[in-house]
Amino acid sequence: MKIKEISERYRAVISIYAFLIIFVLIFSIFFPVFRTPLNISNILIQITPLALVAIGQTIVLIGGGIDLTVGVVISLTTVITANAMGLPFVGILVGLILVFVISGSIGFINGFLCNETNIPPIIITLAMASIIKGLNLLYRNEPGGQVPKILNKIIYFKMGIIPISILIVLLFYGIFAYFMSRSKLGQYIYAVGNDEKYSRMAGINIKKVRLSTYIICALMAGVTGIVLSSRVGSGSPLIGDNYLLDSITAVIVGGTGFSGGSGFILGTLGGATLVALMSNALNISNVSPFYQYIVKGSLLLIAMILNSIRKK
Amino acid sequence: MNSIYNKTEIKRNNTKGVFVKIFSSYGIYIVIFLLVLISGIVSPKTVDPKNLIEILKNTSVIGIICIGQTLLILTRGIDLSVGAQVVFINILVAGISLGDPKKTFITILIVLAVGAIIGLFNGVIAVKLKIEPLLGSLGVMTLLQGISFLYTKGFAKGSTPPFIRAMGIGRFFNFLPISVVIWIFLAIVFSLLLSRTIFGRYVYAIGSNPKAAGIAGIKVDRTRLLIYAVSGVLTAIAGLIWSGFLGTPTLTGGQYLPLDSVAAVIIGGTTFAGGKGRIIGSMIGAVIIVYLSNFLTIIGLGIEWKIIAQGLIILLLVFIYVGRKSYK
Amino acid sequence: MKKILIGFLVIVVAVSIVLIGAGCNGQAAETTTASQEKFTIGYDIYYEGNVWSLQMVEEFKYHLQQEYSDMVKEVFYTSSGYDVTKQLNNFDDLVAKGCDIIFIQPLDPTALVDKIKEATDAGIYVIVFAIGMEGEDFTAYVNCDEVQMGQVKGEWMVEQLNEKGQVVPMNGIAGTQTCIDIANGWNSVFEKYPDIEVLPEVFTDWDYAKTKIEMTNVLQAYPDLSGVVSYDDPGAIAEAFMEANHAWMPITWEDENRAMRIWKENKDKGLKAIVQTKPAWISYDALKVGMAVLKGEPYEKMNIIPATVITEDEIDKYYKPDLPDQVYCLTTLPNDVLEELVGKVAQ
Numbered sequence: 002m003k004i005k006e007i008s009e010r011y012r013a014v015i016s017i018y019a020f021l022i023i024f025v026l027i028f029s030i031f032f033p034v035f036r037t038p039l040n041i042s043n044i045l046i047q048i049t050p051l052a053l054v055a056i057g058q059t060i061v062l063i064g065g066g067i068d069l070t071v072g073v074v075i076s077l078t079t080v081i082t083a084n085a086m087g088l089p090f091v092g093i094l095v096g097l098i099l100v101f102v103i104s105g106s107i108g109f110i111n112g113f114l115c116n117e118t119n120i121p122p123i124i125i126t127l128a129m130a131s132i133i134k135g136l137n138l139l140y141r142n143e144p145g146g147q148v149p150k151i152l153n154k155i156i157y158f159k160m161g162i163i164p165i166s167i168l169i170v171l172l173f174y175g176i177f178a179y180f181m182s183r184s185k186l187g188q189y190i191y192a193v194g195n196d197e198k199y200s201r202m203a204g205i206n207i208k209k210v211r212l213s214t215y216i217i218c219a220l221m222a223g224v225t226g227i228v229l230s231s232r233v234g235s236g237s238p239l240i241g242d243n244y245l246l247d248s249i250t251a252v253i254v255g256g257t258g259f260s261g262g263s264g265f266i267l268g269t270l271g272g273a274t275l276v277a278l279m280s281n282a283l284n285i286s287n288v289s290p291f292y293q294y295i296v297k298g299s300l301l302l303i304a305m306i307l308n309s310i311r312k313k
Numbered sequence: 314m315n316s317i318y319n320k321t322e323i324k325r326n327n328t329k330g331v332f333v334k335i336f337s338s339y340g341i342y343i344v345i346f347l348l349v350l351i352s353g354i355v356s357p358k359t360v361d362p363k364n365l366i367e368i369l370k371n372t373s374v375i376g377i378i379c380i381g382q383t384l385l386i387l388t389r390g391i392d393l394s395v396g397a398q399v400v401f402i403n404i405l406v407a408g409i410s411l412g413d414p415k416k417t418f419i420t421i422l423i424v425l426a427v428g429a430i431i432g433l434f435n436g437v438i439a440v441k442l443k444i445e446p447l448l449g450s451l452g453v454m455t456l457l458q459g460i461s462f463l464y465t466k467g468f469a470k471g472s473t474p475p476f477i478r479a480m481g482i483g484r485f486f487n488f489l490p491i492s493v494v495i496w497i498f499l500a501i502v503f504s505l506l507l508s509r510t511i512f513g514r515y516v517y518a519i520g521s522n523p524k525a526a527g528i529a530g531i532k533v534d535r536t537r538l539l540i541y542a543v544s545g546v547l548t549a550i551a552g553l554i555w556s557g558f559l560g561t562p563t564l565t566g567g568q569y570l571p572l573d574s575v576a577a578v579i580i581g582g583t584t585f586a587g588g589k590g591r592i593i594g595s596m597i598g599a600v601i602i603v604y605l606s607n608f609l610t611i612i613g614l615g616i617e618w619k620i621i622a623q624g625l626i627i628l629l630l631v632f633i634y635v636g637r638k639s640y641k
Numbered sequence: 642m643k644k645i646l647i648g649f650l651v652i653v654v655a656v657s658i659v660l661i662g663a664g665c666n667g668q669a670a671e672t673t674t675a676s677q678e679k680f681t682i683g684y685d686i687y688y689e690g691n692v693w694s695l696q697m698v699e700e701f702k703y704h705l706q707q708e709y710s711d712m713v714k715e716v717f718y719t720s721s722g723y724d725v726t727k728q729l730n731n732f733d734d735l736v737a738k739g740c741d742i743i744f745i746q747p748l749d750p751t752a753l754v755d756k757i758k759e760a761t762d763a764g765i766y767v768i769v770f771a772i773g774m775e776g777e778d779f780t781a782y783v784n785c786d787e788v789q790m791g792q793v794k795g796e797w798m799v800e801q802l803n804e805k806g807q808v809v810p811m812n813g814i815a816g817t818q819t820c821i822d823i824a825n826g827w828n829s830v831f832e833k834y835p836d837i838e839v840l841p842e843v844f845t846d847w848d849y850a851k852t853k854i855e856m857t858n859v860l861q862a863y864p865d866l867s868g869v870v871s872y873d874d875p876g877a878i879a880e881a882f883m884e885a886n887h888a889w890m891p892i893t894w895e896d897e898n899r900a901m902r903i904w905k906e907n908k909d910k911g912l913k914a915i916v917q918t919k920p921a922w923i924s925y926d927a928l929k930v931g932m933a934v935l936k937g938e939p940y941e942k943m944n945i946i947p948a949t950v951i952t953e954d955e956i957d958k959y960y961k962p963d964l965p966d967q968v969y970c971l972t973t974l975p976n977d978v979l980e981e982l983v984g985k986v987a988q
Binding site: 067114116117118119120121123124125127128129130131132134135136138139142201207246249250253258259260290291292294295296297298299301302304305306308309310 | 438442443444445448449451452455456457458459460462463466572575576579585616619620623624625627631632635636640
């Protein structure tokens, strides 16, 4: 009885993981390279950045908004990591603090504008993305810099086939899954995304809640930038651009809707894994690049259609 | 309309209320007037008639898309796949006709039909499957990109036939661009459609309160689907003009079209809440966006400053329009 | 039950697409003598939406098939779509698939440095070509010197303008190494001539429509413009001139077929142009080096190729009137192969 209830509630999350498991099984059988230790550890590394940024996007979407600045925040963070940490007196720790202060401020501005004006979040974050990208290009208009190598050594240290980075991912997912489902603020985020007016009447401080979603999202984009630049070794003002659409895809495939008020952090982990896995799987199985686009293109569409059928 | 709340507001009659009222009706005209004035003073070359005609010509594609986008946003929809559609239409034009003038008519027919189909596809996703239009159209966008790649395998074949090229770059009397004429014609037709026909009233009714509209006997779903199909055809026409402008098929381009068209519609006074807005506002919004880009290039701003300025100005313009949030 | 059925259908569809795609991409070359050693070759396409990039791939494939098919066990192609992260992932995947040699055009000058070093340390050969990068741990490098190319363009422009005039630089995507290098090249030349005024750089993202629109804006804004130095599509630039009915001036050119046609039609009407560019056959040069490495033959690690030049009197040598506009004229592919790729011109 109880299992049936739980499975009803978490249908979306269970479906995505079931699909993932079957997908992995099929590929492992047909394409032996897929299941080699090297490839598995590559996949775990490849999932990392998308999985991290998707957490933030999930939270913003649950709260009823959207954040189009994640791509440029990632880029900006890689540039800061690659350029600021080498300066005298700065060092890694101060550099990290700098990253969080800057990305946090961006999140604050996003949230502030959403709270104080009637401008739709899509327009706010779109315009902000433009502004941030321009500022980034003013600061550094070419890729470069040097990320302290020790970051790479720590984050991508492999225990067997498991890189530390994936543990970092799991840690964040654990924290945020707990946060969203058990903490007061987490519950408020669902409430605000569900129905703003009633939340306000129920006494929830909407402004604080909304602000916190945007700050969390920007901070997670900052974390993503640090992790990404540690792997790449340098910073680039363009590297984050593709993460925007991918983050949204990951969240939707993971079962969260666009209208706010519902969604599962753990679902996003499955979504991000599938999106990141897809590229690797398509490469390993030799699918021609032109087919790759259509597979990834249909993924989002199929996920959405399934989501909506499920809701009925 | 005559509720106790309205009466109280009219009684207040302070200057702030009057200003807001004037601005919400005429604001967009004031904005563009100021824009032209300021840019004319800062850089007289911007207001040279030749440049102004160029700006209008460059606005025709996004302008026609904005007509459809306005109708959609009015009825609580949106279409972010317009950029991918335009690119795909261009590829189709080149691939079907291969530059052959004799195939022009059949190419245009197919393209318009495809536009309607894509529009309807978006519509079914938004209206029947009830998927958030913002999201659904994003999915259609990625699908279209995939189809474009698959169809061309990277090497887009063919070129635009002469008649369609004329649509994009031809001019009447050597100065009036044909694309501008097409755009303005469509804008007038749809503006009249919205303001003077029953269809227009249905659109506003569905936008402000779909449930009430349904109860009042309006076939909400069918109308919304129709609007999606119409928007698809409009995008196809924009795609034809785009194809005429380029003359050759490409796999890239148009990335700024979806978000710029939405920004133009919002600046023009249509809100996401639905039920409020006019075509003319969106048309001026589109001109403002293109004008801005032109002006910023002419005054020699580097690309970094240009995109910062564009972001700030969009925020400012939309804010002037929609104002501060009030938590009563 | 219905849910399971739908899920099953989706999986079947997804897997079938993949298998079809995999099937369609079979590329095991014919075997000849068993004693010949065969290699697994990897090639990453930096962008598949760009005809130049794809033509490079075709030149590579063609010569691989024609001249080295007995050395090939398997060839794997991945594509990066201008995405640095994807390229890193693709590189990992190619290594995982057991490539003995990888051909790559790095999208970021520093991102791949460590990865390439790891690969070469492990005995995998890496040939970097067509795009520059930092570091030296690759097996071989094949490219034009983009800074030198920029200088050559700058010098030509200065000569055309008699050391005096207003020049606008039109470039691709802000922030990419190619564009930075070439701009450094021509700027270093222009600096030496005080009577040459260089206007703010215009970035067009290598997008045809954007190039055309920006060129029109520039023509409007600067009536004293005397030259265009660009790394952009000259077809788009030329169309802007033609539609504005603007007088021609010196413009740096590229070898796209449409551009060559416009040049041919307008060279006597005041259009002064020259092609100084990186040809699509540079992938063939890279292939030659890579195969030499595999065969154990001597090779040069740094292969800096001078820009290929086409002057006004050589237009007919390269222009292909029977082929469509999109083809790049500097090619080693025979006409029938090109026709198959890009189609014929409508009669």
